[in-house]
Amino acid sequence: SYGEDEGGEDDLEVRPPVVTVMGHVDHGKTRLLDTIRKTNVIETEAGGITQHIGAYQVATELDGNERLITFIDTPGHEAFTAMRARGAKSTDIAVIVVAADDGVMPQTVEAINHAQAADVPIVVAVNKIDKEGANPAKIRQQLTEYGLVAEEYGGDTMFVDISARQNINIDQLLEAILLTADAALDLRANPNMDAQGVTIEGHLDRGRGPVATVLVQRGTLRVGDSIVAGDASGRVRRMVDEYGEDVEEAYPSRPVQVIGLTSVPGAGDTFLVVDEDRVARQIADRRRARERNAELASRRK
Ligand code: GDP
Numbered sequence: 001s002y003g004e005d006e007g008g009e010d011d012l013e014v015r016p017p018v019v020t021v022m023g024h025v026d027h028g029k030t031r032l033l034d035t036i037r038k039t040n041v042i043e044t045e046a047g048g049i050t051q052h053i054g055a056y057q058v059a060t061e062l063d064g065n066e067r068l069i070t071f072i073d074t075p076g077h078e079a080f081t082a083m084r085a086r087g088a089k090s091t092d093i094a095v096i097v098v099a100a101d102d103g104v105m106p107q108t109v110e111a112i113n114h115a116q117a118a119d120v121p122i123v124v125a126v127n128k129i130d131k132e133g134a135n136p137a138k139i140r141q142q143l144t145e146y147g148l149v150a151e152e153y154g155g156d157t158m159f160v161d162i163s164a165r166q167n168i169n170i171d172q173l174l175e176a177i178l179l180t181a182d183a184a185l186d187l188r189a190n191p192n193m194d195a196q197g198v199t200i201e202g203h204l205d206r207g208r209g210p211v212a213t214v215l216v217q218r219g220t221l222r223v224g225d226s227i228v229a230g231d232a233s234g235r236v237r238r239m240v241d242e243y244g245e246d247v248e249e250a251y252p253s254r255p256v257q258v259i260g261l262t263s264v265p266g267a268g269d270t271f272l273v274v275d276e277d278r279v280a281r282q283i284a285d286r287r288r289a290r291e292r293n294a295e296l297a298s299r300r301k
Helices: 029-039 078-085 106-117 136-144 170-184 277-300
Strands: 018-023 055-062 065-072 093-099 122-127 158-161 196-205 209-218 226-229 232-240 255-261 270-274
Touching: 018 029, 018 106, 029 055, 029 065, 029 093, 029 170, 055 170, 055 255, 065 170, 093 106, 093 170, 106 122, 122 136, 122 170, 136 158, 158 170, 209 232, 226 255, 226 277, 232 277, 270 277
Parallel strands: 018 065, 018 093, 093 122, 122 158
Antiparallel strands: 055 065, 196 209, 196 270, 209 255, 226 232, 226 270, 232 255
16 A cells, blocks of 8 residues: 555665756746756766657766756646645755846745645756856845745755756756755655655647656566556556656666556656555546545535
8 A cells, every 4th residue: 555664774775866946937948958958967878868758867976976957847836736745755955046137936936835844955047158147146045034044144955056058067056956855854764665656747649648747766676567547557568767668676766757647647646556456446446436426525515
Protein backbone atom coordinates (compact mmCIF):
# COMPACT_ATOMS: atom_id res chain seq x y z
CA SER A 1 0.00 0.00 0.00
CA TYR A 2 1.08 3.59 -0.43
CA GLY A 3 3.15 4.77 2.51
CA GLU A 4 4.72 1.34 2.87
CA ASP A 5 7.56 1.20 5.34
CA GLU A 6 10.81 2.17 3.65
CA GLY A 7 12.86 -0.07 5.92
CA GLY A 8 15.70 1.01 8.20
CA GLU A 9 18.55 3.52 7.92
CA ASP A 10 20.68 0.98 6.09
CA ASP A 11 18.12 0.63 3.32
CA LEU A 12 18.18 4.32 2.42
CA GLU A 13 20.33 5.75 -0.35
CA VAL A 14 20.92 9.36 -1.35
CA ARG A 15 18.64 10.53 -4.14
CA PRO A 16 18.85 13.67 -6.32
CA PRO A 17 16.78 16.73 -5.38
CA VAL A 18 13.65 17.44 -7.41
CA VAL A 19 13.33 21.10 -8.37
CA THR A 20 10.46 23.29 -9.60
CA VAL A 21 11.10 26.66 -11.23
CA MET A 22 8.59 29.36 -10.32
CA GLY A 23 8.25 33.13 -10.61
CA HIS A 24 6.49 35.99 -12.33
CA VAL A 25 5.54 35.74 -16.00
CA ASP A 26 8.33 36.81 -18.39
CA HIS A 27 11.00 36.70 -15.71
CA GLY A 28 12.72 33.87 -17.60
CA LYS A 29 11.53 30.53 -16.20
CA THR A 30 11.19 28.85 -19.59
CA ARG A 31 14.49 30.24 -20.82
CA LEU A 32 16.24 29.06 -17.67
CA LEU A 33 14.87 25.52 -18.01
CA ASP A 34 16.03 25.54 -21.66
CA THR A 35 19.51 26.73 -20.79
CA ILE A 36 19.93 24.15 -18.05
CA ARG A 37 18.61 21.45 -20.37
CA LYS A 38 21.13 22.38 -23.05
CA THR A 39 24.23 22.91 -20.96
CA ASN A 40 24.26 20.23 -18.29
CA VAL A 41 23.29 17.03 -20.01
CA ILE A 42 24.40 13.72 -18.62
CA GLU A 43 27.14 12.15 -20.75
CA THR A 44 25.34 9.56 -22.82
CA GLU A 45 25.69 8.19 -26.30
CA ALA A 46 22.38 9.78 -27.18
CA GLY A 47 23.85 13.27 -26.84
CA GLY A 48 21.46 15.87 -25.56
CA ILE A 49 18.00 15.92 -24.10
CA THR A 50 15.72 15.51 -27.06
CA GLN A 51 12.31 14.78 -25.56
CA HIS A 52 10.03 17.01 -23.54
CA ILE A 53 8.62 14.46 -21.14
CA GLY A 54 7.70 16.88 -18.33
CA ALA A 55 10.87 16.51 -16.29
CA TYR A 56 14.55 15.98 -16.90
CA GLN A 57 17.73 15.16 -15.06
CA VAL A 58 21.04 16.94 -15.44
CA ALA A 59 24.46 16.30 -13.96
CA THR A 60 26.81 18.75 -12.34
CA GLU A 61 29.98 18.50 -10.31
CA LEU A 62 30.15 19.41 -6.66
CA ASP A 63 33.35 18.93 -4.66
CA GLY A 64 34.65 16.52 -7.26
CA ASN A 65 31.52 14.36 -7.25
CA GLU A 66 29.05 14.08 -10.09
CA ARG A 67 25.61 14.94 -8.76
CA LEU A 68 22.23 14.73 -10.41
CA ILE A 69 19.36 17.20 -10.20
CA THR A 70 15.83 16.53 -11.44
CA PHE A 71 13.92 19.50 -12.86
CA ILE A 72 10.18 19.55 -13.34
CA ASP A 73 10.03 20.85 -16.92
CA THR A 74 6.86 22.90 -16.51
CA PRO A 75 7.55 26.51 -15.56
CA GLY A 76 5.22 28.20 -13.11
CA HIS A 77 3.40 27.11 -10.05
CA GLU A 78 0.36 25.54 -11.74
CA ALA A 79 1.95 22.09 -11.78
CA PHE A 80 3.26 22.58 -8.27
CA THR A 81 -0.16 23.49 -6.88
CA ALA A 82 -1.98 20.84 -8.93
CA MET A 83 0.21 18.18 -7.40
CA ARG A 84 -0.05 19.61 -3.94
CA ALA A 85 -3.82 19.85 -4.19
CA ARG A 86 -3.78 16.08 -4.65
CA GLY A 87 -1.56 15.62 -1.66
CA ALA A 88 1.49 14.65 -3.69
CA LYS A 89 4.71 16.25 -2.64
CA SER A 90 6.72 16.30 -5.81
CA THR A 91 9.21 19.07 -5.17
CA ASP A 92 12.17 19.25 -2.80
CA ILE A 93 13.43 22.71 -3.73
CA ALA A 94 11.84 25.73 -5.42
CA VAL A 95 13.90 28.03 -7.62
CA ILE A 96 12.22 31.42 -7.63
CA VAL A 97 13.20 33.41 -10.70
CA VAL A 98 13.14 37.20 -10.37
CA ALA A 99 14.09 39.49 -13.27
CA ALA A 100 16.70 41.93 -12.01
CA ASP A 101 15.34 44.73 -14.21
CA ASP A 102 11.76 44.27 -13.05
CA GLY A 103 11.80 43.26 -9.40
CA VAL A 104 9.41 41.43 -7.13
CA MET A 105 5.96 41.13 -8.75
CA PRO A 106 2.64 39.57 -7.67
CA GLN A 107 3.43 36.09 -9.03
CA THR A 108 6.84 36.22 -7.37
CA VAL A 109 5.10 36.64 -4.04
CA GLU A 110 2.56 33.94 -4.92
CA ALA A 111 5.38 31.52 -5.75
CA ILE A 112 7.15 32.29 -2.48
CA ASN A 113 3.89 31.72 -0.58
CA HIS A 114 3.35 28.35 -2.29
CA ALA A 115 6.86 27.18 -1.52
CA GLN A 116 6.73 28.37 2.07
CA ALA A 117 3.30 26.80 2.65
CA ALA A 118 4.68 23.50 1.37
CA ASP A 119 7.78 23.88 3.53
CA VAL A 120 9.99 23.71 0.45
CA PRO A 121 13.36 25.52 0.67
CA ILE A 122 13.88 28.34 -1.82
CA VAL A 123 16.85 29.29 -3.97
CA VAL A 124 16.52 32.70 -5.63
CA ALA A 125 17.74 33.07 -9.22
CA VAL A 126 18.14 36.78 -9.95
CA ASN A 127 17.83 36.64 -13.73
CA LYS A 128 18.57 39.01 -16.65
CA ILE A 129 21.65 40.49 -15.02
CA ASP A 130 22.91 41.13 -18.57
CA LYS A 131 20.25 43.80 -19.01
CA GLU A 132 20.79 47.48 -18.58
CA GLY A 133 18.95 48.58 -15.48
CA ALA A 134 19.45 45.24 -13.74
CA ASN A 135 19.63 45.81 -10.02
CA PRO A 136 20.32 42.54 -8.19
CA ALA A 137 20.91 44.29 -4.85
CA LYS A 138 17.40 45.73 -5.01
CA ILE A 139 15.93 42.24 -5.45
CA ARG A 140 17.74 41.07 -2.32
CA GLN A 141 16.43 44.10 -0.48
CA GLN A 142 12.83 43.55 -1.67
CA LEU A 143 12.81 39.87 -0.76
CA THR A 144 13.82 40.42 2.87
CA GLU A 145 10.22 41.54 3.31
CA TYR A 146 9.15 37.96 2.52
CA GLY A 147 11.57 36.32 4.90
CA LEU A 148 14.18 35.59 2.26
CA VAL A 149 17.44 37.02 3.53
CA ALA A 150 20.51 36.43 1.38
CA GLU A 151 23.44 34.59 2.92
CA GLU A 152 25.73 37.54 2.30
CA TYR A 153 23.36 39.61 4.47
CA GLY A 154 23.42 37.08 7.27
CA GLY A 155 20.38 35.08 6.19
CA ASP A 156 20.14 31.50 5.02
CA THR A 157 18.75 31.85 1.50
CA MET A 158 21.09 31.42 -1.44
CA PHE A 159 20.75 34.08 -4.15
CA VAL A 160 22.52 33.57 -7.49
CA ASP A 161 22.77 36.31 -10.13
CA ILE A 162 22.26 34.71 -13.53
CA SER A 163 21.51 35.34 -17.15
CA ALA A 164 19.46 32.54 -18.63
CA ARG A 165 19.92 34.09 -22.06
CA GLN A 166 23.68 34.54 -21.90
CA ASN A 167 24.32 31.41 -19.87
CA ILE A 168 25.93 33.24 -16.97
CA ASN A 169 26.32 31.57 -13.57
CA ILE A 170 24.10 28.58 -14.38
CA ASP A 171 26.61 26.21 -12.78
CA GLN A 172 26.58 28.40 -9.66
CA LEU A 173 22.81 28.09 -9.55
CA LEU A 174 23.01 24.29 -9.76
CA GLU A 175 25.62 24.32 -7.04
CA ALA A 176 23.38 26.49 -4.83
CA ILE A 177 20.53 23.99 -5.33
CA LEU A 178 22.73 21.11 -4.20
CA LEU A 179 24.18 23.04 -1.26
CA THR A 180 20.67 24.01 -0.14
CA ALA A 181 19.53 20.39 -0.47
CA ASP A 182 22.51 19.14 1.53
CA ALA A 183 22.05 21.76 4.25
CA ALA A 184 18.28 21.68 4.68
CA LEU A 185 17.11 18.24 3.59
CA ASP A 186 17.87 14.59 4.08
CA LEU A 187 17.09 13.28 0.62
CA ARG A 188 17.27 9.54 0.82
CA ALA A 189 15.03 6.74 -0.36
CA ASN A 190 15.03 2.96 -0.42
CA PRO A 191 15.66 1.83 -3.99
CA ASN A 192 15.07 -1.81 -3.09
CA MET A 193 11.32 -1.91 -2.92
CA ASP A 194 8.38 -1.76 -5.29
CA ALA A 195 8.26 1.68 -6.84
CA GLN A 196 5.97 4.47 -5.71
CA GLY A 197 5.80 8.03 -6.93
CA VAL A 198 3.80 10.69 -8.65
CA THR A 199 2.49 11.31 -12.15
CA ILE A 200 3.88 14.49 -13.70
CA GLU A 201 1.81 14.44 -16.86
CA GLY A 202 -0.21 12.14 -19.02
CA HIS A 203 -1.57 12.19 -22.54
CA LEU A 204 -2.95 9.95 -25.22
CA ASP A 205 -0.39 9.35 -27.94
CA ARG A 206 -1.75 8.32 -31.30
CA GLY A 207 0.79 5.61 -31.88
CA ARG A 208 1.71 4.53 -28.37
CA GLY A 209 -1.61 4.87 -26.54
CA PRO A 210 -1.74 6.30 -23.03
CA VAL A 211 1.65 7.78 -22.09
CA ALA A 212 2.46 9.00 -18.59
CA THR A 213 5.57 10.63 -17.21
CA VAL A 214 6.09 9.50 -13.66
CA LEU A 215 8.60 10.53 -11.05
CA VAL A 216 9.84 7.60 -9.00
CA GLN A 217 10.02 8.67 -5.35
CA ARG A 218 11.02 5.41 -3.72
CA GLY A 219 11.79 1.94 -4.92
CA THR A 220 12.78 0.99 -8.45
CA LEU A 221 10.36 0.92 -11.36
CA ARG A 222 11.01 -1.80 -13.92
CA VAL A 223 9.72 -2.79 -17.31
CA GLY A 224 7.17 -5.54 -16.70
CA ASP A 225 5.86 -4.08 -13.41
CA SER A 226 2.11 -3.82 -12.90
CA ILE A 227 1.17 -0.34 -11.75
CA VAL A 228 -1.78 1.73 -10.68
CA ALA A 229 -1.69 5.50 -11.28
CA GLY A 230 -4.80 7.32 -10.13
CA ASP A 231 -7.62 5.39 -11.76
CA ALA A 232 -5.40 4.12 -14.57
CA SER A 233 -3.64 0.78 -14.46
CA GLY A 234 -1.60 -1.53 -16.60
CA ARG A 235 1.76 -3.13 -17.10
CA VAL A 236 4.88 -1.11 -17.88
CA ARG A 237 5.58 -2.20 -21.42
CA ARG A 238 8.31 0.32 -22.13
CA MET A 239 10.03 3.21 -20.39
CA VAL A 240 11.68 6.09 -22.22
CA ASP A 241 13.76 8.90 -20.78
CA GLU A 242 14.28 12.52 -21.78
CA TYR A 243 17.22 11.46 -23.95
CA GLY A 244 14.85 9.34 -26.03
CA GLU A 245 16.49 6.16 -24.77
CA ASP A 246 14.82 3.05 -23.47
CA VAL A 247 15.12 2.57 -19.72
CA GLU A 248 14.90 -0.79 -17.97
CA GLU A 249 15.03 0.45 -14.37
CA ALA A 250 14.19 3.83 -12.85
CA TYR A 251 15.57 4.74 -9.42
CA PRO A 252 14.30 7.36 -6.92
CA SER A 253 14.05 10.92 -8.35
CA ARG A 254 14.20 9.57 -11.91
CA PRO A 255 11.49 10.78 -14.29
CA VAL A 256 10.47 8.34 -17.02
CA GLN A 257 7.78 8.08 -19.60
CA VAL A 258 5.73 4.95 -19.09
CA ILE A 259 3.97 3.18 -21.93
CA GLY A 260 1.48 0.39 -21.29
CA LEU A 261 -1.28 1.91 -19.16
CA THR A 262 -4.84 1.30 -20.31
CA SER A 263 -5.92 4.90 -19.66
CA VAL A 264 -4.32 8.29 -18.98
CA PRO A 265 -3.59 9.35 -15.38
CA GLY A 266 -3.63 13.01 -14.37
CA ALA A 267 -0.85 15.27 -13.12
CA GLY A 268 -0.45 14.73 -9.40
CA ASP A 269 -1.88 11.20 -9.37
CA THR A 270 0.25 8.97 -7.22
CA PHE A 271 1.32 5.64 -8.66
CA LEU A 272 2.47 2.39 -7.14
CA VAL A 273 3.59 -1.02 -8.24
CA VAL A 274 1.33 -3.91 -7.33
CA ASP A 275 1.87 -7.65 -7.46
CA GLU A 276 -0.35 -8.53 -10.37
CA ASP A 277 -2.21 -6.95 -13.25
CA ARG A 278 -5.44 -8.22 -11.76
CA VAL A 279 -4.80 -6.36 -8.49
CA ALA A 280 -3.91 -3.20 -10.42
CA ARG A 281 -7.18 -3.44 -12.34
CA GLN A 282 -9.18 -4.02 -9.15
CA ILE A 283 -7.68 -1.02 -7.39
CA ALA A 284 -8.24 1.17 -10.45
CA ASP A 285 -11.85 -0.06 -10.74
CA ARG A 286 -12.49 0.63 -7.06
CA ARG A 287 -11.03 4.13 -7.37
CA ARG A 288 -13.20 4.84 -10.38
CA ALA A 289 -16.28 3.60 -8.54
CA ARG A 290 -15.43 5.71 -5.51
CA GLU A 291 -14.98 8.81 -7.69
CA ARG A 292 -18.29 8.09 -9.41
CA ASN A 293 -20.05 7.75 -6.06
CA ALA A 294 -18.49 10.93 -4.75
CA GLU A 295 -19.58 12.75 -7.88
CA LEU A 296 -23.16 11.42 -7.58
CA ALA A 297 -23.24 12.35 -3.92
CA SER A 298 -22.08 15.88 -4.65
CA ARG A 299 -24.68 16.25 -7.40
CA ARG A 300 -27.43 15.19 -5.00
CA LYS A 301 -26.55 18.03 -2.66
P1 GDP B 1 8.68 33.00 -18.38
O1 GDP B 1 7.34 33.59 -18.71
O2 GDP B 1 9.06 33.26 -16.96
O3 GDP B 1 8.81 31.55 -18.74
O4 GDP B 1 9.75 33.83 -19.23
P2 GDP B 1 10.55 33.42 -20.55
O5 GDP B 1 11.56 32.39 -20.28
O6 GDP B 1 9.57 33.14 -21.64
O7 GDP B 1 11.33 34.78 -20.83
C1 GDP B 1 10.63 35.99 -21.13
C2 GDP B 1 11.49 36.85 -22.01
O8 GDP B 1 12.67 37.25 -21.33
C3 GDP B 1 11.95 36.15 -23.29
O9 GDP B 1 11.94 37.06 -24.35
C4 GDP B 1 13.37 35.73 -22.94
O10 GDP B 1 14.19 35.59 -24.07
C5 GDP B 1 13.82 36.88 -22.07
N1 GDP B 1 14.87 36.45 -21.13
C6 GDP B 1 14.88 35.36 -20.34
N2 GDP B 1 16.01 35.30 -19.64
C7 GDP B 1 16.75 36.39 -19.99
C8 GDP B 1 18.03 36.89 -19.62
O11 GDP B 1 18.76 36.31 -18.80
N3 GDP B 1 18.43 38.05 -20.19
C9 GDP B 1 17.67 38.73 -21.09
N4 GDP B 1 18.16 39.85 -21.58
N5 GDP B 1 16.47 38.28 -21.47
C10 GDP B 1 16.02 37.13 -20.94
